Structure formats: structure tokens, C-alpha cells
Amino acid sequence: MPPERVAVVINLYFFQHMATQAWASFDWRMPARRHPNLVYDLHTYTCFLERGRGNDASLPLWLYTGPLVELYAALLSITVRPAFAGEWSLCLPWYGAAAATFRAMNHPEQRALRTGFASRQADALTRGDRLGGHFWTWKAPHEDDKDSWDFAEIVRRGFIGRGEWAV
Numbered sequence: 001m002p003p004e005r006v007a008v009v010i011n012l013y014f015f016q017h018m019a020t021q022a023w024a025s026f027d028w029r030m031p032a033r034r035h036p037n038l039v040y041d042l043h044t045y046t047c048f049l050e051r052g053r054g055n056d057a058s059l060p061l062w063l064y065t066g067p068l069v070e071l072y073a074a075l076l077s078i079t080v081r082p083a084f085a086g087e088w089s090l091c092l093p094w095y096g097a098a099a100a101t102f103r104a105m106n107h108p109e110q111r112a113l114r115t116g117f118a119s120r121q122a123d124a125l126t127r128g129d130r131l132g133g134h135f136w137t138w139k140a141p142h143e144d145d146k147d148s149w150d151f152a153e154i155v156r157r158g159f160i161g162r163g164e165w166a167v
Contacts, residue, residue, distance in 0.1 A: 004037065011086060013043045032081055040079050041086035044072040044133070047093050057096025064098055065117040073124030076131070085125045085133025090114055090159060091148040114147060118160040
């Protein structure tokens with residue numbers, strides 16, 4: 001296969017890697033003018049941002065489901081290369097202040113939060129010339145993961161509408 005038909009996909013998982021290694025390692029050593037077939041695959045999981053801090057994690061829930069969505073999606077536009085969200089989900093932090101806030105919500109409040117979170121991600125990942133993304137999995141293997149990782153289930157429950165993402 002000729003080189004112009006091959007794309008090298010570089011997976012960038014943690015936010016700090018997206019903002020540092022992407023530009024420092026790849027854009028400096030492999031500039032787009034010489035290596036135009038390099039594509040970034042950004043995993044836009046806000047839920048993992050403070051995971052190493054456990055119950056000491058202090059970022060508020062609204063930050064995970066709003067501004068961080070926009071920040072991660074903006075990275076798709078400023079990489080100077082084609083980029084897409086190789087994985088995204090509705091997973092929220094299961095630790096710290098954000099998790100405590102979510103657990104304190106009643107069911108309709110949790111549903112509204114997930115629906116808004118899904119809509120913001122679908123909009124942000126596809127806005128402008130962004131290449132969109134792939135939801136983590138069609139069918140989550142564990143019942144506890146249905147609201148976060150199971151695309152078929154979140155569509156069935158109405159967390160994301162058919163008009164918001166191609167389903």
C-alpha cells in the first residue's frame with residue numbers, strides 16, 4: 001500500500017499526554033509537513049482525571065460534565081493534525097467530591113445530568129471540522145456499567161438521542 005494511503009494512529013489517553021506528548025514528541029519530531037499521515041486518537045474520558053487521588057479528589061461534578069468536555073474536544077481542533085475521539089463514554093468519577101455529589105442526587109437529577117453530559121460530548125466532538133469519535137462499547141459486560149459504558153443501553157434509556165449521534 002502506498003504511504004499516502006496509510007494513516008499512523010497515535011493513541012493519547014491521559015489529558016496531560018494529550019497536551020504535552022502529542023506536541024512535544026510527535027509534532028516536533030515528526031512535523032505534519034513531512035509526516036502528513038499521522039492521526040491523533042484522543043480518549044476523552046473526564047472520569048479518570050483525578051483517579052489517583054481517590055476520595056481526596058476535589059474537582060466538582062459540574063466541571064467534569066461541562067468545561068472539561070469542551071477542553072478535551074478543543075484538543076481535537078488544535079493538534080494541527082487530523083484527530084478524533086477514539087473512545088468516549090458517560091462514565092463519571094466514582095471517587096471524591098464529584099461522586100459524592102452524584103450519589104446525593106435523586107434519579108431524575110442523575111438522568112438529567114447524564115443526558116446533558118451525553119449531549120455536550122456529542123456536540124463538542126462533532127463541531128466544526130472535528131472528526132467525531134467512537135463510543136467505548138456497544139454492550140458493557142457488567143450491569144453496574146450500563147449507564148456509563150453501554151451505548152445500546154444509554155440509547156435505550158434516552159440518555160442520548162438518535163439525532164445527536166449516528167445510531
